[in-house]
Structures are given as structure tokens and as C-alpha cells.
Amino acid sequence: MNPAWVMALSAAQHVLHQALKLDPNAADAFTALNGRSIRVQLNQPQLSITLEFEGGQPWLNWAQGPADVTLSGDLSALIQVARSLAAGNSALVMEGLNVEGSVGVLKALADAAASLSIDLEDELSKQLGDPMAGALVAGLKAVYHNLKRQSGSLKAQADEFIRHEQPWLLTRDAFDDFTDRARRLRHRIERLERKL
Amino acid sequence: MTQETTHFGYKQVAVSEKAKQVGKVFDSVAQSYDVMNDLMSMGIHRVWKRVAIEYLAPRTGHKILDLAGGTGDLSLLIRPRIGDSGQLVIGDINHSMLAVGRDRLIDKGACDVPVMRMDAQKLPFADASLDRIIIGFGLRNVTDKDAALREMRRVLKPGGRALVLEFSTPVFEPLKKIYDVYSFKLLPKIGKWVAKDEDSYRYLAESIRMHPDQASLQGMMENAGFDEVRYTNMTGGIVAMHIGFVR
Numbered sequence: 001m002n003p004a005w006v007m008a009l010s011a012a013q014h015v016l017h018q019a020l021k022l023d024p025n026a027a028d029a030f031t032a033l034n035g036r037s038i039r040v041q042l043n044q045p046q047l048s049i050t051l052e053f054e055g056g057q058p059w060l061n062w063a064q065g066p067a068d069v070t071l072s073g074d075l076s077a078l079i080q081v082a083r084s085l086a087a088g089n090s091a092l093v094m095e096g097l098n099v100e101g102s103v104g105v106l107k108a109l110a111d112a113a114a115s116l117s118i119d120l121e122d123e124l125s126k127q128l129g130d131p132m133a134g135a136l137v138a139g140l141k142a143v144y145h146n147l148k149r150q151s152g153s154l155k156a157q158a159d160e161f162i163r164h165e166q167p168w169l170l171t172r173d174a175f176d177d178f179t180d181r182a183r184r185l186r187h188r189i190e191r192l193e194r195k196l
Numbered sequence: 197m198t199q200e201t202t203h204f205g206y207k208q209v210a211v212s213e214k215a216k217q218v219g220k221v222f223d224s225v226a227q228s229y230d231v232m233n234d235l236m237s238m239g240i241h242r243v244w245k246r247v248a249i250e251y252l253a254p255r256t257g258h259k260i261l262d263l264a265g266g267t268g269d270l271s272l273l274i275r276p277r278i279g280d281s282g283q284l285v286i287g288d289i290n291h292s293m294l295a296v297g298r299d300r301l302i303d304k305g306a307c308d309v310p311v312m313r314m315d316a317q318k319l320p321f322a323d324a325s326l327d328r329i330i331i332g333f334g335l336r337n338v339t340d341k342d343a344a345l346r347e348m349r350r351v352l353k354p355g356g357r358a359l360v361l362e363f364s365t366p367v368f369e370p371l372k373k374i375y376d377v378y379s380f381k382l383l384p385k386i387g388k389w390v391a392k393d394e395d396s397y398r399y400l401a402e403s404i405r406m407h408p409d410q411a412s413l414q415g416m417m418e419n420a421g422f423d424e425v426r427y428t429n430m431t432g433g434i435v436a437m438h439i440g441f442v443r
Contacts (some may be wrong), residue, residue, distance in 0.1 A: 003247045003428060010250040055256050055281075063253075063441060064424075065355065 001062045009049065013060040020057065022118045027056030029112040036105050039067035044074050069101035202339055205402030214339045215315075219290055221396045222266070222337075226292035228391040229267050235386055244435050245332060248361045249273045251428070251437055257281040258327040263316055263348070264288055264334020268297035268309075274330070275306045287314040288334075316344040321351040328352075332361040336407035345420035345440075352442045358422070364429070364436035365409040371432045379404065410436045 020026040033053035041048045050061040071078070077096030099106070124133035162169075201208045204217045225232065233241050249270065254260055256279040262271045265286035275284055286301075286309060288294045298311040314320055316331070316338050329348050338344045348358045366372045379401035387397025408416060410427050413436070417425040422440030429436050 001428070003250075003430065006250045007247065057256065059253070059255055061253060063357070063439075065441070065443070 005047070006062055009060050009062055016058060016060070019118060020116075022120060022123050023116050026116060029115045030056045030058060032108050033058075033105070033112060036108070037061075037065070037067040038105060038109065039070040040078065041070060041072040042075050042078065043072065067101065068105045069099065069103065071097050071099055071106075073097035203406045205399040205406065211339060215289065218337045218339075221399050222290040223292045224393050224396050225387075225391055226267075226290070226296050229293065229296065230269065232387065232391055232397075235390060236383060240431060244361065244430055245270055245273060247430065248330065248332065248359060248437055249277070251439055252328055252330050252357070252359045254278050254282070254328055259283045259325065260285070260328040260330070261319070261321070261326050261351070262286045263314075263319075263329055263331040264337070265311075265332075266290065266293035266297055266334070268301045268306075268311075270330055270332050271297070271301060271309055272304055272306060275301075275309060284309050286311045287316075287319070289313065289315050317347060319347045319351050323350055324353045326351050326353065327356050329356075329358040330361065331359070333363065335360050335362050336403050341408075342416060342420060345417055345422075349421040349440065349442065354442055356442045358417075358440045358442075360413065360417070360438040360440075362407060362413070362436060362438075363404040364407065364413070364433055367429060367433035371434070375434060410438075413438050 023029075030053055034056065035053065037050050037052040039048060039050045048062075048064065050063070050065065050067055052059045052061050073096050080095065081097055121133055121137045124136055127133075128136070200211045202211050202214050203209075204214050209217060222229075237244075252260075252274070254274050254277040256277075258278050259282065260274055260278060262268075262274065262284065265271055266288050268286055271284055271286050278284060286294070286297055288297070288311075291313060294311050294313060301307070301309050301311070312320070316334070317340050329352060331344075331348070335341055335344065345358075352358060366375050380398075383401050384394045384398040387400075388394035391397070407413075410429065410433065414425045414427055417438055417440045420440070423443040424441040425438060427436050427438040
């Protein structure tokens, strides 16, 4: 694997561990998964990462050992599933992803993730004091909700635009038909030229 | 009676003599080893070592051997990653290098890292007792590299990995020429000016050229019993990292 990927993976692991430190019960939550591993194989971009659990902590591994369960698919499908899990939906519904191996491990991961309670405000309070932490978290929440509202509005506008423009948009069938006719016409011209 | 020989740089010496000769080189360079590493590599060796540690992936609770660990710079990067439940050991055949490493670790507050004199060809560990082994810029000085690799494989647990960080063969032809000029003309001069030891640094350059290239070392590791071996070149192949996995 490319050294840049390995370094990026290490940085991601550091961030993950720092985030989990914010929940004192995180180690207990992941204890049930000790010794288990989940591989994520992305087709686009081509990337394979294994999430291993040891000592109540998840570890990101670039190496290809045996894994209890393998998820394979596109990055977009993975993000969709992660969002769905974060929204509290079932870990057994994974549209767009192929799952091979023990689904029970995924269920255990979803349960562990659901039981996490990462209190950013508490950690910031220790570092910056209550008033500053409160203001900072309130600001971050406002920005998050604003972005969420705007992205929802953008999506609705894009849907509306596509619905409105649909009659004028070229469909795949129409485009294929057009290229087919153009090709036939070119062949007829070539034959005519040869006849002449 | 014919005596079995091996290379010591470009010279041929008796097998029994090589360890002594290498010992003399490292006795001579031990005190200035880290300064010289910085000078010779223009500090890039620090990047190589940091990247190597990420490939090694030490984790909390791991038992790790830093073989040919000498002045302890790799150990200083590993120690914070294994927590209090882990165990790191530095092993080196050379007493002078270990003395520098031990002092350095104590100075940096890593007082719980045992420093042990050991021969890479006969590791003093039980079978399947370690999670990780790293040997940084040490394998080329070992007399019987195959025996050392077999020993590394022997002491690793299933799921373990050994990482060999070593100078190798540049893959880019123009770089090879620049590297040759640098190694044989400039490096011994730097050694003479800074460490007052031209011969030792000439040996270092020669030993790098005598070391197996990337594919050969990969084959040697596979022959030693590693289930999977991969390598990654750094700085155009001047340095390569070989990682052997035990399944």
C-alpha cells in the first residue's frame, strides 16, 4: 500500500481513538468485539481497510488478514449505509453493499456505536471553561443545522429543477437511438460514395 | 582446510570474522551515529522511520522487539504506542550502540524498555512469543541473513509481522548514478570530517551495495517461512520496507 495512504490511515485512527476517549464507556462498548475484524473493500476508489478490535478499541489496518465479515461496494453506498446506521436504522439493511461473512459482527458494531455517547461539550469545558465551551458547541450546532437545512433545500431545488426540465432532457434510449441513426446514415453515405 | 567466507563490504572475510569486523565499525561510529544519520540522509531517515512505524502498526499491549535497535530512535517512536500493558525490548549485538541507546531512552523518560545484547541469528525468545519485530538498517550487517529471518519468523505469533527497513537498490537509473557518487565519494569524506572515521563510512556504503535488492530480500523472507511478504520503496528505492506477515 502507498505510504501516503498508510499515513492517512494512521491519522484517521488517531482521530478515531481521540473521539472515543470522549466517552469513558467506549472500551466497554467495544469489548464484545475483541478479536473480531471487519473489512471494507471499496471499488471506487479501490481501497481495502480492515477494522480490527483489540483491547476494547477499534484499529484500522491496511494489511490483508482474514476478516470475520467483508463489506464491498462503492464509497457512496458505504456513506449511505453509515448515515442510515447513524440514524438508528437496522444494521442488516445495507443497500448497494455486498456483505460476506458474519452479519452478527456488524450487528454488534452497530449496537456498540449506538451505545456511544461522545460528549464534546464536556471535554471542551475541561479545556476552555464552561462559558466558552457552551458558546462554541452552540455555534457548531447552529452551523451544522444550517448546513443540513441548506443541503436539504438544495436537494429539493435540484429535484424540482430536474422534474421541470425532464421533458426536455435527453434520455439514454433517445441518445442511443440518435447515435444508431447517425451511424447508419454514415454507412449509407460511405456506400453511396463508393458507388459514385 | 578451506575456510568459509562472507562479504564485509567489498572484502571477503572468514564468516567467524565478520561479526567482529562489524562490531569494530559500530564501536567506532556509535557516539556520532545519530548526528551522522541526520547529516548523511539530510534528515530524511526520520521520515523513513516514522513511515516504517505506521507500517509496523504497534498497538496497545503488543510485545515488540526492536532488533539491531542500537541508539533507540525507533524504540522512542514505538514506546508511546504500546501503552503500559505492552512490552518493548531493544536488542543489538553491539555493546557500544546499546549503551548510547540505553542512555538516550533514559534521558527521554522511557526507563521501562529493557536493552539486551543479542545475536539476530539466535534470538533469546520462545517460539511465537512476539507480536511485532522491526529491524531498522541492521539486517545488512548480519552475517547469516537467512538465519536471522528464520529466527524472526520463529518468534512471531500468528497475526504478527516483521518489518525490515533497509537501504536497497534505487529503481530510477539517474538516481542510481547520483547515489553512487554520493555514497562512495562524499559519504566517506563526511565520515572523515564529522566522525573522524573514513573507513567505517566506506564500509557502510559498500555494505549497502552488497545487500540483496528488493526482490531478492522478498524471496529470502518467503523462504524463511513468512506467509506473505510485501515491500514498499521509499525515496526511489534508496530505502525499502519489507513486511513479512505470519498468518
